[in-house]
Amino acid sequence: MAITTASFAKAKAQGRKLTMLTAYDYTTARLVDEAGVDGILVGDSLGMVMLGYDSTLPVTMEDMIHHTRAVTRGAKHALVVADLPFMAYQVSTEQAVANAGRLIQEGGASAVKLEGGVAFEEQIAAIVRASIPVMGHIGLTPQSVNAFGGFKIQGKTQEAAQRVLDDARAIERAGAFAVVLEGIPTQLAQRIAQTISIPTIGIGAGDVTDGQILVAQDMLGMYGELSPKFVRRYANIGQQITQAISAYIADVQSGDFPNNEAEGYTMDGTQLEGLH
Numbered sequence: 001m002a003i004t005t006a007s008f009a010k011a012k013a014q015g016r017k018l019t020m021l022t023a024y025d026y027t028t029a030r031l032v033d034e035a036g037v038d039g040i041l042v043g044d045s046l047g048m049v050m051l052g053y054d055s056t057l058p059v060t061m062e063d064m065i066h067h068t069r070a071v072t073r074g075a076k077h078a079l080v081v082a083d084l085p086f087m088a089y090q091v092s093t094e095q096a097v098a099n100a101g102r103l104i105q106e107g108g109a110s111a112v113k114l115e116g117g118v119a120f121e122e123q124i125a126a127i128v129r130a131s132i133p134v135m136g137h138i139g140l141t142p143q144s145v146n147a148f149g150g151f152k153i154q155g156k157t158q159e160a161a162q163r164v165l166d167d168a169r170a171i172e173r174a175g176a177f178a179v180v181l182e183g184i185p186t187q188l189a190q191r192i193a194q195t196i197s198i199p200t201i202g203i204g205a206g207d208v209t210d211g212q213i214l215v216a217q218d219m220l221g222m223y224g225e226l227s228p229k230f231v232r233r234y235a236n237i238g239q240q241i242t243q244a245i246s247a248y249i250a251d252v253q254s255g256d257f258p259n260n261e262a263e264g265y266t267m268d269g270t271q272l273e274g275l276h
């Protein structure tokens with residue numbers, strides 16, 4: 001059975017931890033989906049991991065739709081959530097609803113995610129009114145990298161923690177079905193998880209949230225340019241890829257690959273005699 005936003009609420013009610021990972025392409029979506037995660041996020045982190053930018057700010061709606069289409073073709077079970085990129089929802093509520101609609105209609109996503117709480121309560125409520133489920137995202141919101149002066153943990157002082165808690169309440173009030181808590185102290189994440197009734201999905205927010213999310217390439221050891229403390233490395237796929245490619249280069253150069261019996265094709269030799 002396919003996962004829905006109702007499955008997220010049910011998991012929280014039953015105390016079953018929710019699992020999410022990112023995917024940006026068909027092949028990865030299939031692998032992540034077959035392993036059995038509840039949700040797949042087509043994150044705007046694809047700008048860094050897939051496109052080589054040093055932040056998520058250059059990512060466009062066209063980028064998001066292109067990758068979301070690939071992921072939705074590969075995901076048979078998990079709920080696919082797509083990020084609204086920087087400037088797709090900040091300018092006006094009308095633009096926010098229209099762009100959320102494109103991720104659903106053109107991308108095939110089942111829900112959208114946007115960063116911020118109090119400041120975008122109106123946008124969230126309007127997208128929800130258009131029958132599009134919304135996931136909130138607060139704390140270390142990467143689209144605010146310039147305002148934060150870097151990818152810095154948020155909510156460490158009373159004033160900063162109050163802002164994050166107010167954002168969480170605004171997101172719940174606006175009708176979001178879940179919220180990502182990123183890069184905040186575990187004690188603050190616990191307070192938020194106790195205060196709001198919708199599922200909380202943590203990344204760098206400790207073990208107190210209703211679920212967890214990571215960037216797949218981070219936990220698989222395929223993307224070395226960031227090493228946030230919250231990433232646990234479950235494999236070293238990047239190293240395995242480099243080793244496999246080095247072996248291929250050596251085999252071609254030595255004449256070991258290809259082997260004509262194992263990896264080549266033959267024809268009836270008499271057919272060659274007629275060639276001129």
Ligand SMILES: Nc1nc(=O)c2c([nH]1)NC[C@@H]1CN(c3ccc(C(=O)N[C@@H](CCC(=O)O)C(=O)O)cc3)CN21
Pocket residue numbers: 045048049056140142151152153183215217218223226227228229230
């Ligand atoms: N591959 C990837 N993984 C991510 O988790 C991710 C992206 N890309 N792109 C968008 C944002 C950027 N993110 C980041 C990037 C760096 C840190 C980081 O270095 N954090 C410091 C904390 C510094 C402090 O204490 O304030 C760390 O040491 O963990 C955290 C989140 C999370 N997101």
Ligand SMILES: CC(C)C(=O)C(=O)O
Pocket residue numbers: 022041042043044045046083137180182203213214215
């Ligand atoms: C890290 C997650 C929450 C995200 O927003 C992304 O991958 O873009």
Ligand SMILES: [Mg+2]
Pocket residue numbers: 043044045056083142
């Ligand atoms: Mg994102």
